[in-house]
Amino acid sequence: DAGITQSPRHKVTETGTPVTLRCHQTENHRYMYWYRQDPGHGLRLIHYSYGVKDTDKGEVSDGYSVSRSKTEDFLLTLESATSSQTSVYFCATKAGEWEKLFFGSGTQLSVL
Amino acid sequence: DAKTTQPPSMDCAEGRAANLPCNHSTISGNEYVYWYRQIHSQGPQYIIHGLKNNETNEMASLIITEDRKSSTLILPHATLRDTAVYYCIVRQYGGSQGNLIFGKGTKLSVKP
Numbered sequence: 001d002a003g004i005t006q007s008p009r010h011k012v013t014e015t016g017t018p019v020t021l022r023c024h025q026t027e028n029h030r031y032m033y034w035y036r037q038d039p040g041h042g043l044r045l046i047h048y049s050y051g052v053k054d055t056d057k058g059e060v061s062d063g064y065s066v067s068r069s070k071t072e073d074f075l076l077t078l079e080s081a082t083s084s085q086t087s088v089y090f091c092a093t094k095a096g097e098w099e100k101l102f103f104g105s106g107t108q109l110s111v112l
Numbered sequence: 113d114a115k116t117t118q119p120p121s122m123d124c125a126e127g128r129a130a131n132l133p134c135n136h137s138t139i140s141g142n143e144y145v146y147w148y149r150q151i152h153s154q155g156p157q158y159i160i161h162g163l164k165n166n167e168t169n170e171m172a173s174l175i176i177t178e179d180r181k182s183s184t185l186i187l188p189h190a191t192l193r194d195t196a197v198y199y200c201i202v203r204q205y206g207g208s209q210g211n212l213i214f215g216k217g218t219k220l221s222v223k224p
Contacts, residue, residue: 035214040216042199042214042215042216042217043156043199043214044214045213059213090155090156092155092156100158100161101148101156101158101212102158103154103155103156103157104155105154105155106153106154106155
């Protein structure tokens with residue numbers, strides 16, 4: 001839905017390495033979000049963007065940064081990955097005036 | 113945002129109606145009730161939302177009590193493909209950044 005593509009779909013990395021996840025959308029949605037999902041915690045918001053170069057923190061933002069230089073791309077960066085950041089990461093975009101979120105298919109990240 | 117309470121799990125026979133309850137006793141007058149679902153390994157999917165009137169779409173019906181302190185999502189003829197985690201979320205309409213807070217939801221198992 002909403003032409004959301006997350007890349008990579010799967011990634012294995014080592015502790016201490018930088019990692020960047022990409023979310024690309026083709027619907028020109030203004031709002032974009034990064035969530036993580038872990039067993040026992042459900043979906044938790046990491047960062048979000050309400051326009052190009054406009055971003056803000058969610059509830060679990062420590063250790064993550066984001067950038068949005070174009071409407072269609074929202075990047076999530078782990079500057080120095082830790083094992084606690086092993087998770088499934090979902091990107092979402094907001095469609096229209098009310099809050100109907102469209103989600104991507106997720107990125108499975110393993111930090112060893 | 114008002115907090116929601118959902119049963120952790122429910123079973124339903126294939127072809128029967130699935131009725132998923134949600135309590136939101138602290139809901140305020142301008143807060144909407146949203147339902148999403150997440151099929152295993154996929155991103156969440158929007159189902160329906162409403163304010164005070166009952167709503168129906170091609171996927172489901174939403175019944176909101178008159179005092180708005182609880183609601184029920186109804187899948188009229190559940191199929192095996194409806195097996196998923198269902199999230200009930202209460203959110204202020206047109207809120208600033210559209211940050212939906214997902215709880216742990218109800219795991220619905222549709223059985224043959």
